[in-house]
Amino acid sequence: MSGEDNLLKLVEAEEADGQDYLLQEQVGFILRKAHQRHVSIFAARIGDLTPPQFAALAKLRDVGETSQNQLGTLIAMDAATVKGVIDRLKARGLVELSRHEVDKRRLLVNLTTEGRDAIERLIPLAREITQETLAPLTNKEITTFMRLLAKLA
Amino acid sequence: MSGEDNLLKLVEAEEADGQDYLLQEQVGFILRKAHQRHVSIFAARIGDLTPPQFAALAKLRDVGETSQNQLGTLIAMDAATVKGVIDRLKARGLVELSRHEVDKRRLLVNLTTEGRDAIERLIPLAREITQETLAPLTNKEITTFMRLLAKLA
DNA sequence: TTGATATCATTTGCATACGAATGAATTTCC
């Protein structure tokens, strides 16, 4: 190898910040793929409801009637997004809306009887979805992974 | 507590499969939040390009000219999604399109000079984005987390 | 060689997802 070659490599090593950047090893890229896989598993088991719609119903089951914005906070959706989700659940008769008596800005959301039936019926399927999503890991790995994932979220 | 109360609890315990289902502990929900956080970090550091757009450019830098579909496979996007991403990159002059000479179905995608400059310039920022996303973890935790996440994706 | 299949790309429709702007109602604070 010539002296010029060595110099070239040196210059490259100094300048080429992106020389060994591998997209497929970046956490964001893999996170996106893992999420994709989960959504796909979800769709295979619960075809007529999306994960965000399920999340809204499940959280309403936990907390009972709440404002649309508050529900959005609880399920990590901004106001614009949660509105669309609730609109579609309302169109299907799974939630009902009403105005807060005192604070007239607030739009209260609650499960209908049908919505409550639906979420109770779906929760066992949701458990299976969680299991299938985590199936590539051992029980010990699952514990570790969930602990670290929670730190990132 | 009356006998009726005990009977009621028993019936509830038998029927209520979803009694202790906690949305905020489900892997899908936390995965979605972790992904959201990453996208938010990305947007703060690279405001004028989305993660999918960045992924397309970074992968084109790796593999050079490819068909649109093939690029989609490499960055985990279906045909409909990758089309939109490439259209927007083309509108900004970061990629150029051409027809495959032999197989006239294929739409070849390649970086323009401007696109190559952009991705080289952005890769150092992307490294910082990865770092910031993983900042809540120690180095050892990062190694573990990436190994397990890869298994799920 | 040609008929069946498969592949590549496009389009449409629907569902998140979020920033920014807007309007209505409430709270804060002087």
Place this chain on the structure above:
DNA sequence: GGAAATTCATTCGTATGCAAATGATATCAA
């Protein structure tokens, strides 16, 4: 009490993300 700031909801625009249908081209197989 009233102006300023905040909160709640809506709307608009843009960008994924995917299923399904369609059209063009290529490949395979009888």
